[in-house]
Amino acid sequence: xxxxxxxxxxxxxxxxxxxxxxxxxxxxxxxxxxxxxxxxxxxxxxxxxxxxxxxxxxxxxxxxxxxxxxxxxxxxxxxxxxxxxxxxxxxxxxxxxxxxxxxxxxxxxxxxxxxxxxxxxxxxxxxxxxxxxxxxxxxxxxxxxxxxxxxxxxxxxxxxxxxxxxxxxxxxxxxxxxxxxxxxxxxxxxxxxxxxxxxxxxxxxxxxxxxxxxxxxxxxxxxxxxxxxxxxxxxxxxxxxxxxxxxxx
Amino acid sequence: xxxxxxxxxxxxxxxxxxxxxxxxxxxxxxxxxxxxxxxxxxxxxxxxxxxxxxxxxxxxxxxxxxxxxxxxxxxxxxxxxxxxxxxxxxxxxxxxxxxxxxxxxxxxxxxxxxxxxxxxxxxxxxxxxxxxxxxxxxxxxxxxxxxxxxxxxxxxxxxxxxxxxxxxxxxxxxxxxxxxxxxxxxxxxxxxxxxxxxxxxxxxxxxxxxxxxxxxxxxxxxxxxxxxxxxxxxxxxxxxxxxxxxxxxxxxxxxxxxxx
Numbered sequence: 001x002x003x004x005x006x007x008x009x010x011x012x013x014x015x016x017x018x019x020x021x022x023x024x025x026x027x028x029x030x031x032x033x034x035x036x037x038x039x040x041x042x043x044x045x046x047x048x049x050x051x052x053x054x055x056x057x058x059x060x061x062x063x064x065x066x067x068x069x070x071x072x073x074x075x076x077x078x079x080x081x082x083x084x085x086x087x088x089x090x091x092x093x094x095x096x097x098x099x100x101x102x103x104x105x106x107x108x109x110x111x112x113x114x115x116x117x118x119x120x121x122x123x124x125x126x127x128x129x130x131x132x133x134x135x136x137x138x139x140x141x142x143x144x145x146x147x148x149x150x151x152x153x154x155x156x157x158x159x160x161x162x163x164x165x166x167x168x169x170x171x172x173x174x175x176x177x178x179x180x181x182x183x184x185x186x187x188x189x190x191x192x193x194x195x196x197x198x199x200x201x202x203x204x205x206x207x208x209x210x211x212x213x214x215x216x217x218x219x220x221x222x223x224x225x226x227x228x229x230x231x232x233x234x235x236x237x238x239x240x241x242x243x244x245x246x247x248x249x
Numbered sequence: 250x251x252x253x254x255x256x257x258x259x260x261x262x263x264x265x266x267x268x269x270x271x272x273x274x275x276x277x278x279x280x281x282x283x284x285x286x287x288x289x290x291x292x293x294x295x296x297x298x299x300x301x302x303x304x305x306x307x308x309x310x311x312x313x314x315x316x317x318x319x320x321x322x323x324x325x326x327x328x329x330x331x332x333x334x335x336x337x338x339x340x341x342x343x344x345x346x347x348x349x350x351x352x353x354x355x356x357x358x359x360x361x362x363x364x365x366x367x368x369x370x371x372x373x374x375x376x377x378x379x380x381x382x383x384x385x386x387x388x389x390x391x392x393x394x395x396x397x398x399x400x401x402x403x404x405x406x407x408x409x410x411x412x413x414x415x416x417x418x419x420x421x422x423x424x425x426x427x428x429x430x431x432x433x434x435x436x437x438x439x440x441x442x443x444x445x446x447x448x449x450x451x452x453x454x455x456x457x458x459x460x461x462x463x464x465x466x467x468x469x470x471x472x473x474x475x476x477x478x479x480x481x482x483x484x485x486x487x488x489x490x491x492x493x494x495x496x497x498x499x500x501x502x503x504x505x506x507x508x509x
Contacts, residue, residue: 083339093358
């Protein structure tokens with residue numbers, strides 16, 4: 001029943017997304033700009049990695065896609081709250097978990113699609129990485145999208161207005177991006193900054209994807225990345241489901 | 250047979266300034282096939298009670314059953330057997346009437362074939378069949394309200410909760426909605442529990458009124474019995490009766506357009 005309900009909600013939101021081609025492609029614009037105008041600056045620089053600069057930058061851009069895209073997913077549910085759509089769904093027998101999962105899986109599918117476009121563009125720019133590593137990168141994109149979209153919906157169901165929601169998400173996203181080493185590995189920085197970044201869950205994810213992009217699948221970084229990504233997803237989905245159960249209470 | 254039954258139903262909210270008792274103990278019984286007008290001044294606890302009866306809000310005290318299912322122990326049972334049409338409707342303006350109806354049916358566990366057939370049936374009955382492929386955002390206010398009600402009826406609920414169903418409608422659309430509520434009861438025996446600020450609407454539609462104030466039921470009975478009991482005259486208006494019971498008017502009350 002959970003699968004059926006989730007598929008139903010997913011279908012509704014997937015159709016909604018497919019109606020907006022602009023939305024599908026626009027999300028990939030910022031990472032593409034980084035790829036085009038920032039990527040070439042790194043060529044040949046020592047980036048504390050066994051891979052080349054593209055193998056360092058592209059994993060960061062992939063997770064940046066999820067970080068920026070999924071964190072703001074809650075805006076849509078604020079609009080839906082105003083239209084009464086959330087309330088209408090909450091009075092149906094569909095489980096609260098399915099109400100969340102249907103939405104966040106749509107988000108994950110969207111960001112993985114954008115990640116595919118990004119990797120294709122990066123391959124044209126000069127990226128070379130093993131196929132397994134590229135596939136692992138997309139799995140991390142999906143997991144991070146599920147986690148952040150869940151938390152974003154949870155926050156949006158509580159704050160109600162875009163004016164409260166936007167600044168709150170920005171206050172989270174910018175430090176997360178800077179402290180996770182999405183652009184450049186944190187090992188390049190001073191010890192205190194590198195140490196501080198270990199407290200950021202995204203740091204472990206991006207380290208894992210960078211390892212995957214150089215074909216290193218059995219490293220400590222990969223293990224920590226997998227554990228953090230799964231743990232974060234379970235925690236975020238639990239919080240998000242609770243938000244669907246208790247919103248307005 | 251009681252379709253809705255509540256005893257001491259209560260809800261207290263925790264706020265920064267301390268607990269606020271929005272509903273302090275509602276006792277009510279609604280029999281199968283009745284049309285109930287649930288009235289009260291602003292802040293009386295109408296919306297909170299409705300949100301509890303539709304499982305959107307858990308009660309903090311008392312007990313209640315809807316269509317034989319306990320609100321707290323079996324909220325999914327309540328959801329399966331009841332329909333709720335919120336004031337805001339809950340339609341996505343970009344989705345077609347057909348898709349909204351079918352998805353709604355599927356949310357209530359109908360197969361796609363059954364949901365499609367039920368959508369056609371309701372569209373015919375509610376005069377929406379020429380609009381099935383239009384996005385809901387392109388409908389007029391009255392058409393949208395009919396669609397809201399069709400959405401609430403997709404799964405053939407035993408009881409239908411209507412929250413301010415005619416707010417914002419023009420007189421013609423209001424009259425259509427009144428006819429629809431009467432038809433629902435006459436043709437399908439659906440129990441209707443409606444909140445409204447419009448006393449003429451309650452007077453015209455409801456078999457029985459339940460009036461709440463300050464979180465408790467302060468009066469209930471047929472419109473004529475309430476008028477006679479509280480004003481001494483069966484010819485009194487419901488506005489006078491309401492004022493006699495609560496000392497207040499149900500904002501925005503009598504400013505409603507009169508249905509023709």
